[in-house]
Amino acid sequence: MAETLTHHRRPFRRWFRETGWRHLVGAAVVLFSVFPLIYVLSASLNPAGTLITANRLFATVSLDSYIDLFNRPQQPYAAWFLNTLVIGLSASAGSVLLGALAAYAFSRMRFTGRRVGLITLVLVQMFPQLLAMVAIFLLMLGIGEIFPAIGLNSQAGLVMVYLGGALGVNTYLMYGFFNTVPQSIDEAARIDGAGHARIFFTIILPLVSPILAVVALLSLVGTLSEFVIASVLLRDPQKQTLAVGLYQFISQETSQNWSVFAAGAVLAAIIPVALFLLLQRYIVSGLVAGSVK
Amino acid sequence: MTEPTTTSGPRPPAASRKDRRRHQANRIVDGTTGWKLMLLKIIVLSILCATAVYAALVLFINDRWLIGSLVVVGAAALTWIYLQRGALPAKYLAPGLVFLLIFQIFVVLYSGYVAFTNYGTGHNSTKDHAVQAIMLQTQDRVPDSPTYPLTVTESDGEIYFALINDNGEVLIGAEEQPLEPAEGAVVDNGTITAIEGHHVLSFADLLNRQQEITNLAVPLEEDLNAGYLRTQDGQRAYLYTSRYVYDENADTLTNSATGTVYRDTGEGAFIAEDGEKLMPGWRVNVGFDNFLRAVTEDSIRGPLIYVTLWTFAFALLSVATTFILGLFLAIVFNDRRMVSRKYYRLVMILPYAFPGFLSALVWAGMMNQEFGFINNVLFGGAAIPWLTDPWLAKLSILIVNLWLGFPYMFLVCTGALQSIPDELTEAAQMDGAKPFQAFRMIKLPLLLTAIAPLLISSFAFNFNNFNLIYMLTGGGPRDVSAGVNVGSTDILISMVYKVAFVGARADYGLASAFSILIFIIVGTISVMAFRKTKALEELN
Numbered sequence: 001m002a003e004t005l006t007h008h009r010r011p012f013r014r015w016f017r018e019t020g021w022r023h024l025v026g027a028a029v030v031l032f033s034v035f036p037l038i039y040v041l042s043a044s045l046n047p048a049g050t051l052i053t054a055n056r057l058f059a060t061v062s063l064d065s066y067i068d069l070f071n072r073p074q075q076p077y078a079a080w081f082l083n084t085l086v087i088g089l090s091a092s093a094g095s096v097l098l099g100a101l102a103a104y105a106f107s108r109m110r111f112t113g114r115r116v117g118l119i120t121l122v123l124v125q126m127f128p129q130l131l132a133m134v135a136i137f138l139l140m141l142g143i144g145e146i147f148p149a150i151g152l153n154s155q156a157g158l159v160m161v162y163l164g165g166a167l168g169v170n171t172y173l174m175y176g177f178f179n180t181v182p183q184s185i186d187e188a189a190r191i192d193g194a195g196h197a198r199i200f201f202t203i204i205l206p207l208v209s210p211i212l213a214v215v216a217l218l219s220l221v222g223t224l225s226e227f228v229i230a231s232v233l234l235r236d237p238q239k240q241t242l243a244v245g246l247y248q249f250i251s252q253e254t255s256q257n258w259s260v261f262a263a264g265a266v267l268a269a270i271i272p273v274a275l276f277l278l279l280q281r282y283i284v285s286g287l288v289a290g291s292v293k
Numbered sequence: 294m295t296e297p298t299t300t301s302g303p304r305p306p307a308a309s310r311k312d313r314r315r316h317q318a319n320r321i322v323d324g325t326t327g328w329k330l331m332l333l334k335i336i337v338l339s340i341l342c343a344t345a346v347y348a349a350l351v352l353f354i355n356d357r358w359l360i361g362s363l364v365v366v367g368a369a370a371l372t373w374i375y376l377q378r379g380a381l382p383a384k385y386l387a388p389g390l391v392f393l394l395i396f397q398i399f400v401v402l403y404s405g406y407v408a409f410t411n412y413g414t415g416h417n418s419t420k421d422h423a424v425q426a427i428m429l430q431t432q433d434r435v436p437d438s439p440t441y442p443l444t445v446t447e448s449d450g451e452i453y454f455a456l457i458n459d460n461g462e463v464l465i466g467a468e469e470q471p472l473e474p475a476e477g478a479v480v481d482n483g484t485i486t487a488i489e490g491h492h493v494l495s496f497a498d499l500l501n502r503q504q505e506i507t508n509l510a511v512p513l514e515e516d517l518n519a520g521y522l523r524t525q526d527g528q529r530a531y532l533y534t535s536r537y538v539y540d541e542n543a544d545t546l547t548n549s550a551t552g553t554v555y556r557d558t559g560e561g562a563f564i565a566e567d568g569e570k571l572m573p574g575w576r577v578n579v580g581f582d583n584f585l586r587a588v589t590e591d592s593i594r595g596p597l598i599y600v601t602l603w604t605f606a607f608a609l610l611s612v613a614t615t616f617i618l619g620l621f622l623a624i625v626f627n628d629r630r631m632v633s634r635k636y637y638r639l640v641m642i643l644p645y646a647f648p649g650f651l652s653a654l655v656w657a658g659m660m661n662q663e664f665g666f667i668n669n670v671l672f673g674g675a676a677i678p679w680l681t682d683p684w685l686a687k688l689s690i691l692i693v694n695l696w697l698g699f700p701y702m703f704l705v706c707t708g709a710l711q712s713i714p715d716e717l718t719e720a721a722q723m724d725g726a727k728p729f730q731a732f733r734m735i736k737l738p739l740l741l742t743a744i745a746p747l748l749i750s751s752f753a754f755n756f757n758n759f760n761l762i763y764m765l766t767g768g769g770p771r772d773v774s775a776g777v778n779v780g781s782t783d784i785l786i787s788m789v790y791k792v793a794f795v796g797a798r799a800d801y802g803l804a805s806a807f808s809i810l811i812f813i814i815v816g817t818i819s820v821m822a823f824r825k826t827k828a829l830e831e832l833n
Contacts, residue, residue, distance in 0.1 A: 051664035098389035105385035126819040135403040164396020167389035276646030
């Protein structure tokens with residue numbers, strides 16, 4: 001096209017009218033998007049900083065706050081971090097497995113109650129688990145009286161609660177994607193003598209891996225940020241997650257240890273942000289698949 | 294249509310020899326995996342059954358007959374599903390369904406039950422426990438109490454008191470276990486030196502667990518009015534009796550000093566003639582009381598209406614602002630001539646990738662009135678009450694939510710815009726439409742139909758966007774005139790949390806009643822939304 005060839009020789013006014021102003025908007029948006037993140041990074045590098053010293057961006061740079069973060073017996077950051085990872089990964093892996101099994105059944109099998117089941121799942125999606133937080137707390141309190149290992153203040157119990165929400169949230173998204181894999185592939189495999197489990201695990205799952213990645217990531221990130229149920233169930237500081245721990249940290253210490261909190265926030269954000277950037281393509285396609293069928 | 298469940302499919306009619314050999318090889322391979330799967334299945338099912346049997350036994354020992362039976366029935370159903378041939382859909386659905394039924398469906402029904410009780414601080418337990426607790430709290434030493442030489446023992450972490458009665462018998466008891474004859478006790482020279490299954494505490498042990506021991510009161514008899522044994526030093530015990538006398542037949546507590554009679558009037562507490570309540574009470578069904586309180590008590594009704602309105606306003610405005618900004622940016626950057634747009638997209642995804650609760654906490658710091666960056670640097674030292682003024686706090690919440698939510702809308706709108714063929718706009722322009730006209734009449738309607746379901750789910754998400762509200766303002770500034778702990782930025786879900794879990798007084802019953810209210814609102818909206826979009830009809 002002639003226009004692209006003469007790209008560099010466009011007069012400034014024309015360039016501005018066509019794309020230049022877009023860069024102005026872009027710059028404003030970039031500033032808006034990035035500013036709080038730069039602020040928290042700067043605050044975390046400010047040794048022993050309070051809220052007020054954090055206002056001078058990058059005035060001093062040191063890693064003291066990061067070291068301080070791991071030396072607070074009252075706020076066991078390392079334990080929170082590890083707990084969050086373990087809980088997040090188990091809940092995410094479990095959700096993907098449960099969701100994929102159910103989506104496979106809905107996508108490939110015809111049985112009585114299938115349509116009702118699908119509609120129920122779509123409706124259940126509208127009622128997030130945290131609406132029933134009081135009942136969940138009382139249920140786990142009751143379970144804990146008899147089986148302390150999976151009751152109140154137990155991480156295994158928390159993962160089980162999260163898995164309860166897995167089917168409602170993920171199955172419908174996965175179901176749509178499973179439907180895009182042609183049935184003929186299953187049939188060919190069946191003719192070759194593969195059983196249903198084999199078809200599911202070795203043929204279908206690899207084909208739907210993009211949606212598995214999206215669901216795994218979204219459910220991991222969702223669990224990392226989940227506050228309500230985790231704060232209600234996990235009482236012991238050693239057992240808490242980052243969301244619960246960091247919130248209590250900042251609400252108790254207010255503005256005095258701002259840079260230590262900021263260091264904790266930066267470390268906590270590294271994994272989700274890195275995953276998002278790495279899997280960007282998948283996520284965007286997953287979101288769009290949800291929007292434009 | 295039924296699914297073939299056997300591993301062998303129909304043999305292709307004209308298979309060549311090579312094909313047949315491959316087919317055979319596959320069957321052999323499949324046969325081995327089938328064998329392994331079978332083994333795995335048996336192992337998993339045995340673990341499941343063993344766990345279920347153990348759980349059921351423990352439940353039966355604790356007198357939880359209903360739940361114990363449910364565990365047995367559930368485990369039997371699962372075993373039956375996986376051991377039979379066929380029932381494929383059930384095999385794939387069962388694992389998820391088990392969790393869904395317990396932790397999503399059951400808890401909703403349970404919320405409904407709790408909403409009709411007075412469950413909460415002061416009403417946590419059964420009536421027996423309440424009587425016990427009242428009598429324990431109000432004890433005085435009997436003035437002429439004899440001195441009981443005491444031996445303190447421990448078994449399974451619980452502390453026991455042991456003593457020798459006048460007949461030379463060894464008696465032992467614990468917190469909820471009145472004194473009874475001990476088996477296998479060894480008495481040496483008038484002191485107890487060993488009891489079967491117990492560890493006799495040494496002096497050092499006594500010091501270590503001093504608090505536990507001085508707090509312990511062991512009932513003398515099954516009838517609590519007989520009094521309790523308490524000790525200060527772990528060596529001598531004295532008789533204590535409660536100020537209240539429990540009359541089991543009349544079901545009353547009487548204050549022995551003043552003679553006031555407290556009766557169970559069905560409200561979950563012992564209440565005197567003049568309305569004085571003895572705390573703790575116990576859990577009873579209160580019918581629609583919680584709901585009635587929510588609509589009749591001014592100090593609850595006012596905040597509830599206010600919070601409900603703000604919840605709707607917040608959810609609607611959040612969707613609107615994020616959608617408008619996201620759509621605007623999607624249009625701006627949806628231009629092929631702009632080579633650098635992918636870098637912009639990369640940066641714009643960052644607020645979405647950053648964990649939401651952290652963003653809210655960071656923004657809360659930046660918006661701090663005294664020390665925050667926004668007041669101190671951007672507004673040159675002004676003291677704007679971003680988070681403490683009722684209206685500004687609402688605005689701040691919308692600003693922060695815009696920051697959190699616009700990337701998602703941008704990504705989604707970009708996707709939707711790109712899926713609309715350019716020919717449509719071109720055709721419209723050929724027909725003489727101006728660019729904006731073409732966009733508004735052609736692209737926007739198409740885009741809205743594609744995105745409507747996502748806008749609905751975004752609304753539903755923001756309706757319960759607990760993290761943002763709680764981390765940014767904590768629901769504050771607090772409304773001091775309200776009878777419950779709410780503030781002017783609280784939404785329904787954060788109000789439930791605060792009523793149930795924040796502060797000294799927890800009211801699970803009222804909180805559950807609020808939850809039920811949210812269920813009804815969300816349910817109504819979803820039904821209307823699904824009717825409108827006909828999303829459910831497309832399911833097949």
